Amino acid sequence: MPEPLPPPLLVNSDETILRFPYPFPEDSYMYSFNVEPHTPSARVESMRAAFDSDEHYLTECRQKARILAEDPRRCLILPHMEQAQWDFLELAMTSLAADYPHHFSLERNGGHWRWINRLLDIDHAFTFGDPAGFDEAPFRFIARQMQGDMVLLDQRDNTLWMDAGMVTGAADWSLKFDVGMSFHQWHAPVPKAHELGVFDRALRYLLMVRHEHPVRRLNWTMTVNPWLDTSTENYTIWGPDRATVTLDDVADRVHLRVELQALFRLPRSHALAFSIRTYLLPLRDIVRVPKWRARLHRVLRDLDPALSTYKGLDLYRQVTVKFLSRYDDGTPLSPGIQHDATGLV
Structure with a gap:
């Protein structure tokens, strides 16, 4: 009898459920904005909360703390983003406390707040809006307690500016390089998208995102070995891996990398909070789902050469x-992202 496959999750070789947002790149177009409302979804567990927190929480928070200790400039906040920091702190704390009350709680008595993170043993009282209540920037305080990367985008002059962030798991980019750039500037390396008008349309949409109406999208690339931190700063650590993949080890070493990206309008500053939660899955697990392995084969086989180079896939594609x-x-294959499987191969 085939093993049951609870949609839309994958099961790895030791039968552990992987909380993986499974949409794969469609093979009929080069780019898709693929934006939808960021509302709780019964179909995908990782999309049920504003900010996904799962069984990897402690491991990823420890990794984030290590990276920040080694390189404090992985968190940068431009001076004019003070109000956006407090907006984000409120969004993060209220969301985590509402979505995971067994792990996080927030008590508010007027401006007097108490934040409890049971997983990291944090119990912190402060006055909202008063930086004296923290030994670090409020944004840094809460962002280091969350899985994934967090970026704050200021909105002015009819565009968005990357003016604050904590990025410890970038897919071959650097916050230190991009901070202070406009939307079109930090997307400049993406091939053909500007000529196709992709980012013009995307920017027009994002400028109209409303408070309490967050949106999400999925992005994809691939990573050799299960590195979350494939930042430009650490290229000498992870980059050489791409030239060493063989047919004998490709199933275990090559991972599909999916980013669940969400955007939230912040109420006072009018900035956008941009979260990037990354999930990795090796080919060995992907090939257990017939539609996924065929779809991924066709996407990679027919991928535009410019996009393959941009994503860093050339050496092992x-x-x-x-x-x-x-x-x-x-x-x-059927259209759409459903796996169409009754069991695993």
Whole structure:
């Protein structure tokens, strides 16, 4: 009897449920904005909360703390983002306390607040809006207690500016390089998208995101070995891995990397909070779902060369395609992201 597959989760080789937001890149177009309202979704567990917190919480928070200790400039906040910091702190604390009350709680008595994080043993009382209640920036205080990267985008002059953030798990980019850049400037390296008008349309949409109406989208790339921190700063650590993948080890070393990105309008500063939660899944688990392995094979096989280079796939894309080709018999696939599986292979 085939193993049951509870949609939309994957199951790895030791039968542990992986909380993976499974939408794969469609193979019929080069770019998709794929934005939807960021409301609780019964289909995907990782999308049920404003900020996903899961069984990897302690590991990822410890990794974030280590990276920040080694390189404090992984968290940068421009001076004019003071109000946005407090907006974000309120959003994060109220969301985490509402979505995970067994781990987090927030007590508010007027301006006197008490934040409790049971997972990290934090019990902190402060006055909202008063920086004297913290030994660090309010944004840094709460962002280091969250999984994923957090960026604050100031809105002015009809565009968005990356003016604050804590980024310890970037997919080959650097906050230190991008901080202070406008929306079109930090997206400048993306091939063909500007000529196609992709970012013009995306910016017009994002400028109209409303308070209490957050949106989300998915982005994808691939990573060799399960590195969350593939930042430009650490390229000498993870970059050489891309030239060492073989057909014998590709199933375990090459990972699909999916980013669940959410954007929240902040009420006082009118800035946008941009969260990036990253999930990794090795090919060995992907090939257990017939539609996913065929879809991924076709996407990588037919990927525009410019996009392959931009995503850093060139050194191992062909060996990955060769591995996946054995699992794709050319059968037409249903549209959409559902797995269409009754069990695992």
